[in-house]
Amino acid sequence: MSIIRIDGGRRLSGSIPVHGAKNSVLPIMAAALLACGETVIHNCPNLSDVDAAIRILAHLGCTVAREGEKVYVDSKTLTRSDIPHDLMKEMRSSVIFLGAILARLGEAVLSMPGGCELGPRPIDLHLSALRAMGAEIEEDGGNIVCKAKKLHGCRINLALPSVGATENTMLAASRCEGTTIITNAACEPEIWDLQSYLRRLGVNVHGAGTPVVTIEGSIQKGSMEHWVIPDRIVAATYLACAAASGGSVELTGVMPGHLSTVTDVLGEMGCGLMLGENTIYISADKPRKAARPIETKPYPGFPTDAQPPIMAASLTAQGTTVFVENIFENRYRHVAELLRMGADIKTEGRVAIVSGVPRLHGAPITSTDLRGGASLLVAALGAEGVTEIAGVHHIDRGYDNIVAALESLGADILRLD
Numbered sequence: 001m002s003i004i005r006i007d008g009g010r011r012l013s014g015s016i017p018v019h020g021a022k023n024s025v026l027p028i029m030a031a032a033l034l035a036c037g038e039t040v041i042h043n044c045p046n047l048s049d050v051d052a053a054i055r056i057l058a059h060l061g062c063t064v065a066r067e068g069e070k071v072y073v074d075s076k077t078l079t080r081s082d083i084p085h086d087l088m089k090e091m092r093s094s095v096i097f098l099g100a101i102l103a104r105l106g107e108a109v110l111s112m113p114g115g116c117e118l119g120p121r122p123i124d125l126h127l128s129a130l131r132a133m134g135a136e137i138e139e140d141g142g143n144i145v146c147k148a149k150k151l152h153g154c155r156i157n158l159a160l161p162s163v164g165a166t167e168n169t170m171l172a173a174s175r176c177e178g179t180t181i182i183t184n185a186a187c188e189p190e191i192w193d194l195q196s197y198l199r200r201l202g203v204n205v206h207g208a209g210t211p212v213v214t215i216e217g218s219i220q221k222g223s224m225e226h227w228v229i230p231d232r233i234v235a236a237t238y239l240a241c242a243a244a245s246g247g248s249v250e251l252t253g254v255m256p257g258h259l260s261t262v263t264d265v266l267g268e269m270g271c272g273l274m275l276g277e278n279t280i281y282i283s284a285d286k287p288r289k290a291a292r293p294i295e296t297k298p299y300p301g302f303p304t305d306a307q308p309p310i311m312a313a314s315l316t317a318q319g320t321t322v323f324v325e326n327i328f329e330n331r332y333r334h335v336a337e338l339l340r341m342g343a344d345i346k347t348e349g350r351v352a353i354v355s356g357v358p359r360l361h362g363a364p365i366t367s368t369d370l371r372g373g374a375s376l377l378v379a380a381l382g383a384e385g386v387t388e389i390a391g392v393h394h395i396d397r398g399y400d401n402i403v404a405a406l407e408s409l410g411a412d413i414l415r416l417d
């Protein structure tokens, strides 16, 4: 069992690059099934979720290879339409392969996806969109069997702006006859990145980044390359690390516009921020103070994935910070671990109230999910003494070599495998 050991209290300083976005690369790897040719994905982070996507593509019959930050996918040889449960349960994004497999092969058999346990994560919106496009879907004890002689374009109004349901619908619509119009679509930057990839494939898709996405199915075969956008949640996590440690850090290779709600909060907390075209510089040498209430919302609102690391950065801010988690029912699992470090947090339903304490102390703690794990790293960097974090496999799902990155900024951090 791996452990990350941090001796806290060192101010981080220096510059680090931000890697490609997990939540972009995974749907793009699924979309590579539509290409019926070779895709080269650049800026692909080395994450256990990416490994899981590689295993899914290989199982389906594709040729997949990884070389540094590049992943090659050749989907000409797609033969299978099923994903076994041991692959499905590895991550949430396994469900995004559904729309692409169905569109390519006319059938798909899979089970409920895994991913972070943040409360109920149904896929009803994914399935009802595919049904509206002509798929017949049977759900039987967690197994999902989808068949579609022919998918057709239609209007789909999502009851919630679900990121995954928007992506699954875009993928299925890219290879079907007619025009699909998704209303109340998710507006996250990763949807825009998926649109860019699909356009390179020849699909006439527009509107990503707004609540209305229109797709006219038309894949042109052929090889192509795509560069994944930077990971805004990884960037938010590094900013939180810098803030908690009282340090000064420059992030490179970022899109600051994707992070404005997070940088606004850090600014309110008293951090100095300088935003460049592709850089963010944060300086946290002044005492931090509580920000106004932080409510998670679909993009462009404050991202739920940044709630745990920013909460960790607020634990020693003067005053009271209120968090309202609107996206997931159970996204305060990190709180119990942060309490072990001396934090003062009270939760009730969707609300968490953080009362700033003068200091945190190191403790043995355990990650319960990906961003919860990241929040423990943030807290440990600012705490006095040694923290040992177990459950590191959660962190590996979304952060490419975070230990080396933090070490390069001066953290006293060690991974014991």
Ligand SMILES: CC(=O)N[C@H]1[C@@H](OP(=O)(O)OP(=O)(O)OC[C@H]2O[C@@H](n3ccc(=O)[nH]c3=O)[C@H](O)[C@@H]2O)O[C@H](CO)[C@@H](O)[C@@H]1O
Pocket (backbone or CB within 6 Å): 022, 023, 026, 092, 093, 120, 121, 122, 123, 124, 125, 126, 127, 160, 161, 162, 163, 164, 165, 186, 304, 305, 327, 328, 329
């Ligand atoms: C791989 C990936 O991109 N994961 C991100 C994606 O997850 P994911 O795509 O799973 O998140 P969704 O946007 O779908 O979920 C948002 C809300 O809608 C609900 N819902 C969703 C689908 C559905 O069919 N029915 C339903 O009720 C969910 O339970 C949740 O309460 O967006 C989340 C919200 O920004 C992020 O936290 C995740 O990091």
Ligand SMILES: C=C(OP(=O)(O)O)C(=O)O
Pocket (backbone or CB within 6 Å): 023, 091, 092, 093, 114, 115, 116, 305, 370, 371, 398
């Ligand atoms: C919730 C997350 O991931 P997933 O949807 O893959 O579980 C996340 O990236 O914070």
